[in-house]
Amino acid sequence: MGKNIPVPAIERLSKIYTVVSGLKKSDKKRISSAELESLTGIQAHSIRKDLSLLSPVKSGKEGYSTDSLEELVSATFGFNRKRRICVAGLDMLGMAILNNPDSALSGFEIAAGFDNSINRMEMITTKVPLYHFYEIEETVRRLEIEFAILAVDAEGAQKTADRLLAGGIRGILNFSPVILEPKLNLLVRNIYLLEELRLLSALLAQDPVPLTRGQTGAASPDKGNSEQYK
Amino acid sequence: MGKNIPVPAIERLSKIYTVVSGLKKSDKKRISSAELESLTGIQAHSIRKDLSLLSPVKSGKEGYSTDSLEELVSATFGFNRKRRICVAGLDMLGMAILNNPDSALSGFEIAAGFDNSINRMEMITTKVPLYHFYEIEETVRRLEIEFAILAVDAEGAQKTADRLLAGGIRGILNFSPVILEPKLNLLVRNIYLLEELRLLSALLAQDPVPLTRGQTGAASPDKGNSEQYK
DNA sequence: TCCTATCTGTGAATTATTTCACAGATAGGA
DNA sequence: TCCTATCTGTGAAATAATTCACAGATAGGA
Incomplete structure (x- = not known):
């Protein structure tokens, strides 16, 4: 239950959650970080790193269990509560x-x-x-x-x-x-x-056109605990 | 005319542009980085640094000329072209x-x-x-x-x-x-x-609630020159 | 049971971004 | 003209985030 998850990681994890919970309908039980990369555009590196910030440790030869992955992110960020x-x-x-x-x-x-x-x-x-x-x-x-x-x-x-x-x-x-x-x-x-x-x-x-981050429409740095624009 | 302006800086500069061009109506001729901070929530530090990435050098005791600031960002990012x-x-x-x-x-x-x-x-x-x-x-x-x-x-x-x-x-x-x-x-x-x-x-x-960045709705890192979410 | 192929988990290295601190420039007053 | 207060511009330091690379874990087959 990591404190201090960087904001970019939070953004990526939310996106991963969205993809994974959308996937559940299609009875997919497990998914690898590489598959998640192709679905989200987030690099497998980052996905594993981000999850390691939350994860209570586990490993294996198969990817992540979609159920427990969804549950993990959901519990961490409070998505389970309506x-x-x-x-x-x-x-x-x-x-x-x-x-x-x-x-x-x-x-x-x-x-x-x-x-x-x-x-x-x-x-x-x-x-x-x-x-x-x-x-x-x-x-x-x-x-x-x-x-x-x-x-x-x-x-x-x-x-x-x-x-x-x-x-x-x-x-x-x-x-x-x-x-x-x-x-x-x-x-x-x-x-x-x-x-x-x-x-x-x-x-x-910009030349070259940069890859960008964060954000759905995102927000910018701010004083006083709020977030502006993106 | 800096190449390689970091994406977060681009986001901030766009926001600054929006504020400054909104300001022109009110016949304000000059604005300091400190004033911009209170209008945008972006720290004066960052504003000066970001502008220094574009600026053809100038300085003074008064703040920025709203006209030339608008023109500078506009020209750099192509906002002048419809x-x-x-x-x-x-x-x-x-x-x-x-x-x-x-x-x-x-x-x-x-x-x-x-x-x-x-x-x-x-x-x-x-x-x-x-x-x-x-x-x-x-x-x-x-x-x-x-x-x-x-x-x-x-x-x-x-x-x-x-x-x-x-x-x-x-x-x-x-x-x-x-x-x-x-x-x-x-x-x-x-x-x-x-x-x-x-x-x-x-x-x-998150505890403490983090200050965030970037983006109006923002986007996330991606392969292939495109930007997803934020 | 042992071996192998696969895929995660994560400290360490790298790279990027932000923050700092102060030199330099200018306007305005004396 | 000179002095001072103010505000920018920017390298350098500090911090943050990403990428790397490989050890560790497991499933499945022989």
């Missing part, structure tokens, strides 16, 4: 996210949607309960919502984030084009379309 | 992206939308020209589209990516929950909601 999340901002992007089928978000449950337009909310049909922005703090606290997907416009972003935090939210996936103020006890990952496009441009301008 | 992009897959997520106002994507122009449902496309009103998936290759080539935003479901993702690549696309922002096959000459950045949520969980499970 977490409640919410979506704040229900314009097109927010609605697209709200409409994800449960199966697409396995391990997470969208427990609430928030918007500032009563009219808009009345037109929406969804099984997710909807609330006005002014109910954010109370609702997040009452439903024990841990993460928020912030899909509001630039103007409202910081204020909405503050309300979420006041309700006790632990992490925000920020789709709004704003750099949120770093706060202690709040993880932020930014997913900013324009920034991602620029990153593609910038990477392309 | 690039054409497309959106493949026009369900809710794709439509949300297609409907971004031009101003939200400054430097990029959505030159085409693609979908496999003629019915769906006929119901859409947008000023972006729409085409069927089977026109992808020809259209991407004819319009010289450089980047694609892939917002199709898991089933169609790889096939659609192949068509885009056949048309000569240089980079893909992949919103579909699939790890695309690494290809030479194709940059991929994955923005995978479930993966991002898991990353939040995993980061939270």
Whole structure:
């Protein structure tokens, strides 16, 4: 149960977990680090090294057991516990996210949607309960919502984030084009379309085109326990 | 004009660019590395170091000129040239992206939308020209589209990516929950909601909660000149 | 049971990135 | 013009992450 797993390793392990849990359907019992490399693009070296940071030791001639590998990562990172999340901002992007089928978000449950337009909310049909922005703090606290997907416009972003935090939210996936103020006890990952496009441009301008890392949209170094951009 | 700018530095510089170009409206002529730190969360150290990788040398008692800073990053990474992009897959997520106002994507122009449902496309009103998936290759080539935003479901993702690549696309922002096959000459950045949520969980499970980096949604190390996840 | 081929686990070496600390440059005031 | 306060630019040091290479473990066959 290693403390201090480097962030890049966490990112790789999450990806490995995704691949392995997707694999289980296909009754594959064991998988080698080399197979994982071809499925994930992560080098076998790194896969073994990363797993050795968690692993309670075992070895063999066959690869990893998919079951125990999934269990190991899951237990280390808390993927086994279902977490409640919410979506704040229900314009097109927010609605697209709200409409994800449960199966697409396995391990997470969208427990609430928030918007500032009563009219808009009345037109929406969804099984997710909807609330006005002014109910954010109370609702997040009452439903024990841990993460928020912030899909509001630039103007409202910081204020909405503050309300979420006041309700006790632990992490925000920020789709709004704003750099949120770093706060202690709040993880932020930014997913900013324009920034991602620029990153593609910038990477392309490098010669040779670099291999890159980390990150789905990633984040950047930050003070105050939060994470910005990627 | 430094070759070999490390990827993390590229990510930070892109972010700095975003902040600085946003600042220009407010008639701010000069900005210090310390001010940039408070705006971006990137340490002043790193900002100066990163800029020194590009800078043709200059110094002074005042901070950076916002104009020349913007120009420097812009020129280094090719942000000054307008690039054409497309959106493949026009369900809710794709439509949300297609409907971004031009101003939200400054430097990029959505030159085409693609979908496999003629019915769906006929119901859409947008000023972006729409085409069927089977026109992808020809259209991407004819319009010289450089980047694609892939917002199709898991089933169609790889096939659609192949068509885009056949048309000569240089980079893909992949919103579909699939790890695309690494290809030479194709940059991929994955923005995978479930993966991002898991990353939040995993980061939270670390004690102490780590500061993180890179990336808006970021990507991970890869063979074959492409970038996966983040 | 023993041997071999295979694949993991991991310390050590290498490489990359970040942080530091201070020399150098400049604007502005005296 | 000279002095001072301020802020950049950047080698060097420190830290972090990746890659390597091989010892150790095991399954399966002879």
